[in-house]
Amino acid sequence: MYKLKLISEDGTCFSVGNTEQELIDSYNESAAGGEIPTLTIDDIGNEWILVYGWFNEIGEEITQDDENKMIDAIDQAIDHWQKMVDSAKTFDPNETPDGLKLFCESGESWGADYCVLCEKFYDRNDNDCKACPLEQKYGPCDKNNIYMKMVESINWAYWIEYADKYLNQIKSLKKVKSDIANVRR
Numbered sequence: 001m002y003k004l005k006l007i008s009e010d011g012t013c014f015s016v017g018n019t020e021q022e023l024i025d026s027y028n029e030s031a032a033g034g035e036i037p038t039l040t041i042d043d044i045g046n047e048w049i050l051v052y053g054w055f056n057e058i059g060e061e062i063t064q065d066d067e068n069k070m071i072d073a074i075d076q077a078i079d080h081w082q083k084m085v086d087s088a089k090t091f092d093p094n095e096t097p098d099g100l101k102l103f104c105e106s107g108e109s110w111g112a113d114y115c116v117l118c119e120k121f122y123d124r125n126d127n128d129c130k131a132c133p134l135e136q137k138y139g140p141c142d143k144n145n146i147y148m149k150m151v152e153s154i155n156w157a158y159w160i161e162y163a164d165k166y167l168n169q170i171k172s173l174k175k176v177k178s179d180i181a182n183v184r185r
Helices: 020-031 064-088 099-106 116-121 133-138 147-151 156-172
Strands: 002-008 013-017 048-054
Touching: 064 099, 064 116, 064 156, 116 133, 133 156, 147 156
Parallel strands: none
Antiparallel strands: 002 013, 002 048
């Protein structure tokens, strides 16, 4: 999954998480009560390095095969959303969005049942998407990211506007290997 990894300058991995603050909180929680000084955002870039990339929960880089599967799923999600946006652009912009109409025109619709990322990462038993790279970067689709604005659009014009932004969020997940290992100092 696309994550941040906090490492010391000697290369020791201390924490893996979704945000800088999550990494700092995790480090400070493990340092609590010990001889280790706490970490602040200002320490990043001095004695500490953030690495952005495809890592598992313990900071190991994901294998090339796993990375290829992830990139393939992202490509499929991009194609899915591009087909929907293209079809929606043919509808009356003042008309209320209708998933069935969109499905009849494009063979695609929005929702977890149609999303390859949801298919791969959504745990229906726990109502949990934490492993999804889209949730890791932008928050859950049902709460914080642009998806809900699209779903609640009053007409196709707004739906297209938000669907385009959502499509751009998905496109932003696609990274080539050389871009993934960016180190911020």
